[in-house]
Amino acid sequence: MKKTGWVRKTGAVMLTLLSLWMAFSPTSMALRALPETYRLTVGGDYRMDTGLAVLSSQDETLAVKKGVLTARETGEKQVSIDLFGLLPLRKMRLQVDAGQTLMPGGAAVGVALATKGVLVVGVSDVQGQSPAQKAGLRSGDVIQSINGQEITDAAHLMKLVTALGGAELTVSYQRGGKIHAAILTPIRDEAAGTFRIGAWVRDSTAGIGTLSYCNPADGTYGALGHAINDADTGKLLPVRSGTLLQADIVDVRMGRRGEPGELRGTFLNDRRVMGDIEENTPLGIYGVLDQPFVNPLYPDGLPMGYQESVTIGPATILSTVDGEGMREYRVEIIQRTRQTSPGQKSMIIRVTDEELLKKTGGIVQGMSGSPILQNGRIIGAVTHVFVDDPTQGYGLYIEWMLQTAEEMDKAA
Numbered sequence: 456m457k458k459t460g461w462v463r464k465t466g467a468v469m470l471t472l473l474s475l476w477m478a479f480s481p482t483s484m485a486l487r488a489l490p491e492t493y494r495l496t497v498g499g500d501y502r503m504d505t506g507l508a509v510l511s512s513q514d515e516t517l518a519v520k521k522g523v524l525t526a527r528e529t530g531e532k533q534v535s536i537d538l539f540g541l542l543p544l545r546k547m548r549l550q551v552d553a554g555q556t557l558m559p560g561g562a563a564v565g566v567a568l569a570t571k572g573v574l575v576v577g578v579s580d581v582q583g584q585s586p587a588q589k590a591g592l593r594s595g596d597v598i599q600s601i602n603g604q605e606i607t608d609a610a611h612l613m614k615l616v617t618a619l620g621g622a623e624l625t626v627s628y629q630r631g632g633k634i635h636a637a638i639l640t641p642i643r644d645e646a647a648g649t650f651r652i653g654a655w656v657r658d659s660t661a662g663i664g665t666l667s668y669c670n671p672a673d674g675t676y677g678a679l680g681h682a683i684n685d686a687d688t689g690k691l692l693p694v695r696s697g698t699l700l701q702a703d704i705v706d707v708r709m710g711r712r713g714e715p716g717e718l719r720g721t722f723l724n725d726r727r728v729m730g731d732i733e734e735n736t737p738l739g740i741y742g743v744l745d746q747p748f749v750n751p752l753y754p755d756g757l758p759m760g761y762q763e764s765v766t767i768g769p770a771t772i773l774s775t776v777d778g779e780g781m782r783e784y785r786v787e788i789i790q791r792t793r794q795t796s797p798g799q800k801s802m803i804i805r806v807t808d809e810e811l812l813k814k815t816g817g818i819v820q821g822m823s824g825s826p827i828l829q830n831g832r833i834i835g836a837v838t839h840v841f842v843d844d845p846t847q848g849y850g851l852y853i854e855w856m857l858q859t860a861e862e863m864d865k866a867a
Contacts, residue, residue: 491547492548492550493549494550494552494761494763495552495761496552496758496759496760496761496764497526497527497552498525498527499554499758499760499832500764510535510536511535512533514532516528516530516532517534524549526549528551529551529553530551531550532548532549533548533549534549554759555670555672556757556758557668557757557758557853558668558747558748558749558750558753559667559668559752559753559756559757559773559833560665560669560676560748560773560824560826560836561666561750561752561773561775561783562666562701562750562775563702563703563704563718563821564665564666564702564729565662565720565721565722566660566661566662566683566697566698566700566732567661567697567700567722568694568696568697568732568735569659569697570659570660570692570693570694571597572597572598572599573598573606573608573609573612573656574595574596574597574656574657574685574692575597575655575688576594576656576657576685578592578655581642581644581653582644586639586651586653587652587654588653589639590626590637591635592639594687594688596630597690598626598627598654599627599634600627602625603627607658608659609657612656616641617650619650621640621642621643623639623640624639624640624641625638626638629693639652657687660686662821663702663704663718663821664821664823665821665825666678666699667739667825667826667836667853668826668836669744669747669748670860673743674730674743675741675864676730676743676744677739677740677824677836677857677859678740679740679823680738680739680799680824681738681839682735691737692735694732694734697742698726699728699731700722700723700726700728701722701727702722703720703721703722704775704777706719707777707814710819710845711816711845712845713842713843715840715842716815716817716819716820716840717819717821718822720821729746730744730745731743733863734859734863736859737799738851739824739836741860750781751780751781752781752783757831758831758832758833759832759857760829760830760833760853761854762793762794762834762854764829764830764834765788765802765829766829766830767788767789769788769829770827770829770834771783771785771786771829772784772825772826772828773826774825776811776822784806784811785806785807786804786805786808786827787805788804789803789805790802794855800849800851801850801851801852802852803850804827804848804850805847806846816845817846818837818841818845818846819840819845822840823837823838824836826853835851835852836850836853837850838851
């Protein structure tokens with residue numbers, strides 16, 4: 456009886472320890488973090504970092520060698536995750552597709568954008584009052600039409616207001632994605648001899664960024680990785696028309712703690728047009744190139760990698776930061792986030808390349824859009840720099856940019 460009691464106690468202790476291990480061990484926590492379905496491309500590798508758990512599969516189209524799984528064919532597969540290769544812990548589905556071969560970017564580009572309508576960047580007084588402010592207009596609103604007539608640019612707005620001679624106007628404007636209407640009566644500016652609505656407006660912008668990728672199949676591209684926002688209002692600028700141009704980097708303002716650096720370039724003088732800009736979105740700008748883009752470092756292109764293939768550790772970015780042209784620089788992915796919906800902050804990268812640190816101090820404005828490469832795949836693009844540490848910044852997964860481009864194509 457004593458022996459039986461000892462066996463029961465020992466068994467209870469072992470069961471308790473096993474329960475605690477299943478609840479709090481690095482292996483169990485890693486298992487809980489695994490998705491129900493893991494996406495992989497043909498030829499792509501998956502290394503499971505789950506401690507004592509081991510991958511196995513009876514599917515002949517999947518190869519498992521030294522903990523690394525490789526898919527040979529497309530389709531939905533299933534793998535088993537076993538403790539020590541003996542005790543089944545869970546199953547995981549694999550969704551294997553052919554993937555896409557993309558031409559990685561890295562080239563400096565100039566962005567010339569004309570807005571759809573005119574953006575209100577501030578209100579102003581006319582003879583001591585502001586008709587625009589009185590009508591409820593405010594900074595960040597986009598005036599789209601007056602009396603039903605679509606506004607093309609600031610000059611058109613001024614011409615129309617002048618022609619109507621101070622008559623009451625019905626102004627249609629966009630705010631927060633919704634269309635509103637207001638009644639506004641211009642006031643005659645006696646000093647200028649013309650009627651004004653009492654608002655400062657902007658109809659275009661220009662700047663420097665980096666090409667992220669080009670899809671050789673249809674010539675579409677993505678760049679910047681974030682939206683083009685108005686400098687004064689911070690609002691996303693709606694696109695009426697836009698042009699993507701080749702840019703030459705002529706100077707760099709070094710990034711320092713608390714002071715983001717900047718690439719300075721030229722592109723408007725000789726206007727070497729690369730393509731159009733069709734959409735300005737929170738995840739970058741998109742359009743179609745006039746001629747196929749060929750990356751001199753990867754002329755055959757590279758496969759894209761889903762977020763599941765992104766690992767903590769070494770990676771590279773492609774950027775043009777001086778007159779020497781595009782270069783590949785070393786970075787390290789220090790954090791990645793499992794995302795079920797598109798976002799700009801998919802991962803955190805740290806610049807480790809001494810040459811790039813010497814040239815720029817890290818990530819600077821104008822490098823946004825620089826493609827991030829890891830294990831022979833395009834996995835993302837640089838989006839933002841940390842203001843308090845220019846050696847670090849955010850990147851988004853390339854799949855979100857491709858998804859955005861696909862949604863645009865379906866909506867066209």
